[in-house]
Amino acid sequence: MTGLRILLGAAILGGLGAAAPFTPLWLISLVTLAMSTGLVVCGLIILWRGGLVPFGQALFFATGAYTVALSGRWFGVTDAFLLIALAVTMAALVAFVVGFLLAQYREIFFAMLSLALSMILYGVLVKSETLGSTDGINVAQASFFGMKPRGPGYTFALFWLALGMVFSAWLGVSAYLGSVAGQLAGAIRDNEIRVEYLGISVTRLVHLKLTISAALAGAGGALAALSISHVDPQMAYWTTSGGFVFVTILAGAASVPAAFLGALLFEIVRTIAVALLPGGWQLILGSVLLLTILFVPEGLGSLMIRKRATAPEKGAA
Amino acid sequence: MQGMTASAWWVRKVSVAALLAAMPAVAGAQTAPAVPPVKLGLVTFLTGPAAGPFGIPGRNSAEIMIEMLNAGKVPAPYATAGLAGATIVPKFVDEAGSSANQVTEFRNLVQRDGMNAVVGYISSGNCLAVAPVAEELKALTVFWDCGTPRIFEERPLKYVFRATPHATMDNVAAARYVLKKFPDLASFSGINQNYAWGQDSWRDFVAAMKALAPKATVDKELLPKLFAGEFGAEISALLTTNSKVVHSSFWDGDLESFIVQSGARGLPARSTMVYTAGETAMFRLGAKIPDGTIIGARGPHGVMAPDTPLNRWFRQVYEDRFATAPTYPAYHMAQSILGLKAAWEKAAAAKGGQQPAIDDVVKAFEGIEFEGPSAKIRMAIGNGHQGIADIAYGSFRFNKAEGKPEIVDIVRYPAECVNPPANMTSTAWLEAGMPGAKCN
Numbered sequence: 001m002t003g004l005r006i007l008l009g010a011a012i013l014g015g016l017g018a019a020a021p022f023t024p025l026w027l028i029s030l031v032t033l034a035m036s037t038g039l040v041v042c043g044l045i046i047l048w049r050g051g052l053v054p055f056g057q058a059l060f061f062a063t064g065a066y067t068v069a070l071s072g073r074w075f076g077v078t079d080a081f082l083l084i085a086l087a088v089t090m091a092a093l094v095a096f097v098v099g100f101l102l103a104q105y106r107e108i109f110f111a112m113l114s115l116a117l118s119m120i121l122y123g124v125l126v127k128s129e130t131l132g133s134t135d136g137i138n139v140a141q142a143s144f145f146g147m148k149p150r151g152p153g154y155t156f157a158l159f160w161l162a163l164g165m166v167f168s169a170w171l172g173v174s175a176y177l178g179s180v181a182g183q184l185a186g187a188i189r190d191n192e193i194r195v196e197y198l199g200i201s202v203t204r205l206v207h208l209k210l211t212i213s214a215a216l217a218g219a220g221g222a223l224a225a226l227s228i229s230h231v232d233p234q235m236a237y238w239t240t241s242g243g244f245v246f247v248t249i250l251a252g253a254a255s256v257p258a259a260f261l262g263a264l265l266f267e268i269v270r271t272i273a274v275a276l277l278p279g280g281w282q283l284i285l286g287s288v289l290l291l292t293i294l295f296v297p298e299g300l301g302s303l304m305i306r307k308r309a310t311a312p313e314k315g316a317a
Numbered sequence: 318m319q320g321m322t323a324s325a326w327w328v329r330k331v332s333v334a335a336l337l338a339a340m341p342a343v344a345g346a347q348t349a350p351a352v353p354p355v356k357l358g359l360v361t362f363l364t365g366p367a368a369g370p371f372g373i374p375g376r377n378s379a380e381i382m383i384e385m386l387n388a389g390k391v392p393a394p395y396a397t398a399g400l401a402g403a404t405i406v407p408k409f410v411d412e413a414g415s416s417a418n419q420v421t422e423f424r425n426l427v428q429r430d431g432m433n434a435v436v437g438y439i440s441s442g443n444c445l446a447v448a449p450v451a452e453e454l455k456a457l458t459v460f461w462d463c464g465t466p467r468i469f470e471e472r473p474l475k476y477v478f479r480a481t482p483h484a485t486m487d488n489v490a491a492a493r494y495v496l497k498k499f500p501d502l503a504s505f506s507g508i509n510q511n512y513a514w515g516q517d518s519w520r521d522f523v524a525a526m527k528a529l530a531p532k533a534t535v536d537k538e539l540l541p542k543l544f545a546g547e548f549g550a551e552i553s554a555l556l557t558t559n560s561k562v563v564h565s566s567f568w569d570g571d572l573e574s575f576i577v578q579s580g581a582r583g584l585p586a587r588s589t590m591v592y593t594a595g596e597t598a599m600f601r602l603g604a605k606i607p608d609g610t611i612i613g614a615r616g617p618h619g620v621m622a623p624d625t626p627l628n629r630w631f632r633q634v635y636e637d638r639f640a641t642a643p644t645y646p647a648y649h650m651a652q653s654i655l656g657l658k659a660a661w662e663k664a665a666a667a668k669g670g671q672q673p674a675i676d677d678v679v680k681a682f683e684g685i686e687f688e689g690p691s692a693k694i695r696m697a698i699g700n701g702h703q704g705i706a707d708i709a710y711g712s713f714r715f716n717k718a719e720g721k722p723e724i725v726d727i728v729r730y731p732a733e734c735v736n737p738p739a740n741m742t743s744t745a746w747l748e749a750g751m752p753g754a755k756c757n
Contacts, residue, residue, distance in 0.1 A: 229420075281411060
């Protein structure tokens with residue numbers, strides 16, 4: 001990644017941040033929520049490139065969200081940055097632990113096992129009356145370095161926080177995907193034995209990828225919890241994981257910015273569908289997915305990549 | 318168009334278009350209401366498992382109520398048109414999807430679509446998630462069906478109201494009715510879905526029983542997962558007990574499967590079932606429900622509703638339009654909209670008939686008393702934001718002569734008998750043995 005592209009990315013995000021006060025508030029909340037999905041999808045891309053499709057990413061998403069809710073409720077933590085750091089750490093820790101098991105599996109077994117683990121969390125949350133069971137619990141409004149913006153100010157603050165997280169995730173994930181470990185993803189997908197012959201442990205590599213993707217999912221969950229001000233076990237349910245996979249298909253694994261654009265497009269399509277067809281909006285969402293698979297099988301990102309296929313650093317986007 | 322120059326043709330086309338555009342504007346100007354319409358967002362399940370038993374009856378009820386209110390055809394005291402003369406323009410939104418979706422759609426309703434008020438939410442989780450956002454946006458919101466007592470007990474709210482009483486009263490009244498039928502009850506069991514609604518219902522029922530009949534013991538406490546659909550093991554477990562009474566807050570698919578499956582295995586011969594939300598199934602299952610089953614309707618709704626002009630009118634228009642009797646969700650929606658109307662018009666009256674500002678309506682709504690189709694509702698608890706009302710329980714009987722289901726032995730409990738007082742949370746009230754309950 002060149003300095004020019006970093007500058008360009010920073011300029012785009014900075015422009016978005018500066019435009020916020022002139023944008024309708026509902027749109028800002030919608031974009032913030034889409035960014036939280038984008039962060040999770042960013043993590044999915046890392047696994048996706050290695051041929052791994054987890055159907056249980058909601059496990060880490062919900063871990064991040066509940067960490068934020070419970071840190072506030074039980075320990076009185078209100079600082080947004082600290083909450084997000086805690087959420088990321090917890091999600092990564094959970095992934096590190098379950099990774100010893102998950103990293104042994106591939107393909108459908110990996111997908112199903114991750115799904116099973118997320119459903120265990122869902123089951124535990126539903127049965128815990130102290131954690132609000134299916135009704136969930138409210139998240140207290142966060143502070144930012146001691147400042148406590150309220151009303152529209154809070155929406156803006158969260159939006160700017162989201163932009164910062166998107167920027168960091170973009171830099172970090174792009175750097176990882178460009179590194180040797182990141183580049184090996186394609187090799188793992190194609191032939192694991194050859195990778196092992198290179199002297200690299202595929203299991204450890206998958207374990208690392210899982211932990212990174214979980215940290216991103218935890219960050220997404222934390223942002224979602226702060227932006228919705230409520231967490232519930234639905235966040236750990238398989239339909240939530242399915243939603244993330246849906247957006248990844250929409251965005252494609254080719255490019256990191258596409259993850260955020262895909263998430264934004266998904267959220268906009270959903271909200272328009274709900275407004276247009278209150279009794280059948282799922283039909284519109286399904287058609288969009290179908291059309292994407294038919295006409296842009298590599299996802300939206302592939303359109304962006306194709307345009308600059310001649311550029312020297314292909315793939316490291 | 319021969320012989321006509323291009324510009325002449327263009328002029329003619331534009332003038333015709335202008336004329337056409339002006340016509341409805343002129344027509345509108347003649348009949349236009351003096352006041353701008355009130356935009357009302359309505360959120361209910363239009364898809365998914367809760368749509369059939371709750372969402373659709375709620376939507377249907379809202380549809381006819383708004384239509385009739387706009388036409389000024391609702392009986393007294395609601396005979397004035399719309400909300401203090403303003404036409405209600407509804408916008409329906411599906412409640413299906415995550416609470417994140419609901420919060421986003423709520424913001425869209427208020428901030429994008431400029432709704433003046435929102436009546437919505439069946440799921441308690443969605444009510445809890447939307448409440449802080451409603452406060453943040455200062456958006457008048459009436460929850461119409463969700464049951465959790467937590468809404469106003471966790472923190473005071475200013476812009477959120479719930480005319481429909483919360484779920485504590487369903488289970489307190491169930492306990493009172495059970496003990497009237499079985500004064501010497503030795504033990505009882507429960508089967509409830511393992512999620513917030515089922516857990517809360519069971520906890521409240523046990524607490525009420527403990528207060529009213531300290532000697533009765535809990536026998537089996539079963540919490541199968543939501544929408545399990547198959548209850549073979551649970552029915553076997555219940556058949557091994559000596560419980561005279563089995564409590565259940567099941568609804569929809571689980572309720573209907575359980576009634577059919579337990580009937581086939583003879584459970585009703587050993588234990589009387591108490592279904593706190595059983596009324597939604599009575600017309601669908603009919604004779605499959607064993608006689609003597611204790612049925613609740615989350616209020617004195619449906620066939621347990623009193624014979625008042627408002628109720629007769631409501632049942633009539635609902636049945637005429639949808640060819641089925643209104644069940645309790647339809648009543649919940651109707652009373653929520655009527656509560657909004659009552660508050661709106663009280664606020665308008667205070668301003669000499671002018672359209673009130675939202676803050677005026679909020680002030681007028683607090684502590685208001687109004688007639689619903691089935692009961693008088695008093696916004697007496699939760700700082701005047703939570704309604705209480707009477708409730709009725711009865712026993713099911715299938716009238717073979719007429720081939721229709723009935724509810725007999727109906728007992729009506731006054732609101733103060735089954736609801737906590739204003740200064741106590743429902744859990745604290747139940748644990749203290751329901752002090753101050755007035756039951757006669």
